[in-house]
Amino acid sequence: MITLYGAYRSRASRPLWLLAETGTPFTHLPVIQAYRLADPAAPDAPLNTTSASFLRVNPQGQIPAMEEDGLVLTESLAITLHIARRHGGPLGPANDAELALMEQWALFAATSLETPALEILFAQTNGTADLPEGAAVIAVAAEKLRRPLARLQGHLAAHSHMVGDRFTVADINTAECLRYAQGHPSLLAEFPAVKAWLEACQSRPAFQSMWAARQAEPA
Ligand SMILES: N[C@@H](CCC(=O)N[C@@H](CS)C(=O)NCC(=O)O)C(=O)O
Numbered sequence: 001m002i003t004l005y006g007a008y009r010s011r012a013s014r015p016l017w018l019l020a021e022t023g024t025p026f027t028h029l030p031v032i033q034a035y036r037l038a039d040p041a042a043p044d045a046p047l048n049t050t051s052a053s054f055l056r057v058n059p060q061g062q063i064p065a066m067e068e069d070g071l072v073l074t075e076s077l078a079i080t081l082h083i084a085r086r087h088g089g090p091l092g093p094a095n096d097a098e099l100a101l102m103e104q105w106a107l108f109a110a111t112s113l114e115t116p117a118l119e120i121l122f123a124q125t126n127g128t129a130d131l132p133e134g135a136a137v138i139a140v141a142a143e144k145l146r147r148p149l150a151r152l153q154g155h156l157a158a159h160s161h162m163v164g165d166r167f168t169v170a171d172i173n174t175a176e177c178l179r180y181a182q183g184h185p186s187l188l189a190e191f192p193a194v195k196a197w198l199e200a201c202q203s204r205p206a207f208q209s210m211w212a213a214r215q216a217e218p219a
Helices: 013-022 076-087 096-125 132-158 169-181 185-188 192-202 205-216
Strands: 002-005 027-028 065-068 072-075
Touching: 002 013, 002 076, 002 132, 002 192, 002 205, 013 076, 013 169, 065 096, 076 096, 076 169, 096 132, 096 169, 132 185, 132 192, 169 192, 185 192, 192 205
Parallel strands: 002 027
Antiparallel strands: 002 065, 065 072
């Protein structure tokens, strides 16, 4: 049985979306980021990233983490790739070539998309987006995204999905890393195939149920 550690309002959204797609049974421990708590060390504090019991699972004190049959994983995209291979059926790789492509796109998402997309999100949520410094951060991050987005645009103009012309874990991993940039609609509008694919991914019932659970958590 999988144990998944991490609140919905975190990168645990990635495996939680996948688990909703596959219907795999799992135990969910909604560990919360310590920085979201006034006093994470208080005796009545909820399970958080500085709790001793969680640090035994991930000594780095970050979510998500996963345990299954003694295997512990502490990187969200490694967790989704593992779950997809073991439990994902058609959402996982059908052969070695598909596995290699799913790994490639996970690394692409983590190294080319996630950081600049998060720079956009943080500028938009820290109240600086309408100030010159925030606008500059967003402009630089958007420029960093244009080359990988052009690559994605070319891929998705020719293919319905990231791998195998069906919805897979590669779509979840890529869509989740790109989601942080969705508050910059004019950037995404430059890449219509990417925009349409992202919206289609997010219209899936499993994404919608993950998102509803996320919205139900305290901000
Ligand atoms: N590369 C890691 C990043 C994990 C990460 O930064 N998690 C955040 C929540 S999304 C966290 O636990 N933050 C709390 C902290 O760093 O103290 C992954 O993809 O799993």
